[in-house]
Amino acid sequence: MKLIILGAPGSGKGTQAEKISQKLGIPAISTGAIIRETVAEGTPAGKAAQKYIESGNLLPDDVIIAMIEERLAQPDCSNGYILDGFPRTLPQAEAAEKMGIEVDKVLSMEVADSAIVERLSGRRECEACHTPYHVLFNAPAKENVCDKCAGRLICRKDDEPETIQKRLNVYHTQTEPLKEFYEKKGLLVTARGHEEISDTTKEVFSVLGI
Ligand code: AMP
Numbered sequence: 001m002k003l004i005i006l007g008a009p010g011s012g013k014g015t016q017a018e019k020i021s022q023k024l025g026i027p028a029i030s031t032g033a034i035i036r037e038t039v040a041e042g043t044p045a046g047k048a049a050q051k052y053i054e055s056g057n058l059l060p061d062d063v064i065i066a067m068i069e070e071r072l073a074q075p076d077c078s079n080g081y082i083l084d085g086f087p088r089t090l091p092q093a094e095a096a097e098k099m100g101i102e103v104d105k106v107l108s109m110e111v112a113d114s115a116i117v118e119r120l121s122g123r124r125e126c127e128a129c130h131t132p133y134h135v136l137f138n139a140p141a142k143e144n145v146c147d148k149c150a151g152r153l154i155c156r157k158d159d160e161p162e163t164i165q166k167r168l169n170v171y172h173t174q175t176e177p178l179k180e181f182y183e184k185k186g187l188l189v190t191a192r193g194h195e196e197i198s199d200t201t202k203e204v205f206s207v208l209g210i
Contacts (some may be wrong), residue, residue: 001024001026001082001208001210002080002081002101002102002103002104003020003080003083003085003103003104003105003106003208004082004086004087004105004106004107004182005017005083005084005085005105005106005107005108005141005177006106006107006108006109006178006179006182007108007109007110007160008111008113008116008167008168008171008175009116009120009155009164009167009168009171009195010111010116010117010119010120010123010164011109011110011111011116011193012109012111012119012157012193012197012200013084013085013109014030014032014033014084014105014132015132015197015200016191016200016204017030017082017084017133017136018199019201019204019205020082020204020205020207020208020210021082022171023205023210024083025079025082025208026077026079026080026082027076027077027081027082028081028082029068029072029082029083029084029086029117030067030084030085030130031064031067031084031085031086031088032053032084032085033130034067034071035049035052035053035059035067036124036130036156036173039053040143043066044068044168046133049063051098053157053158053164054157054158054163055166056158056163056164056166056167056170057166057170058089058117058170058184060090060176061089061091061095064088064092064098064188065092065096067141068083068096068117069088069099070155071103072206073133074101077094080090080127083103087178088174088175088178089174089175089178089180090177090181092183093178093181099182103187103195104187105187105188105189106178106182106188107189107190107191107204107208108118108179108185108189108190108191108206109190109191109192109193109200109204110190110191110192110193111166111192111193115193116168117161117164117165119134119137119162119165120159120164121159121164122134122135122136122137123155123156123159124153124154124155125153125154125155125156126146126148126149126151126152126153126154127151127152127154128146128151128152128153129146129148129149129151130151131147131148131149133146133153137195137196137197138197140153141172150176154195189207189208190207191203191204
């Protein structure tokens with residue numbers, strides 16, 4: 001299975017990508033997570049990326065396309081993968097086709113903007129293994145400690161209130177047109193994001209037929 005997940009920031013892409021990854025045994029590839037790793041390395045490229053992320057803007061298409069090309073060449077991608085956060089613009093979608101990326105389905109996660117703000121402000125992430133959590137909807141067993149690796153949970157800088165609206169605007173103007181792009185190709189399926197993660201996962205598995 002090769003899958004693209006589209007959705008606004010905070011729509012549950014990362015969480016559902018993990019669930020699908022566990023069920024199908026294929027890697028979930030998050031461009032956001034790869035970029036955050038580069039930022040953590042503190043290289044000049046990382047510092048440049050940090051400016052885009054923290055302002056809520058997208059990185060340039062050519063940077064992202066090179067990153068994806070390199071990641072998909074890794075052996076763990078040979079049986080399929082889940083693309084979480086790529087493509088995010090029409091030029092990226094066109095580049096994906098040119099690269100020969102042929103996906104079986106494109107899943108769009110549908111969540112109202114009003115719910116997004118509540119979700120993002122409570123979102124946390126393990127600074128070591130990047131497992132996503134939420135203080136209300138997906139809390140770890142021990143406050144601020146990752147269930148998987150005991151790493152420390154942090155709030156992403158781009159989940160701060162002033163950046164959230166900016167990221168929503170970027171999503172609606174640059175990424176949402178991809179729904180029509182993939183719908184015309186007969187690849188688009190949609191799932192609503194519910195308050196309970198398990199309800200969302202049930203709908204996601206059902207629309208994907210897995
Ligand atoms: P995410 O974790 O998917 O919300 O991504 C966090 C940030 O990384 C985004 O707000 C962008 O700044 C950047 N980013 C992630 N994926 C892409 C992409 N495909 N194209 C451009 N920028 C991206």
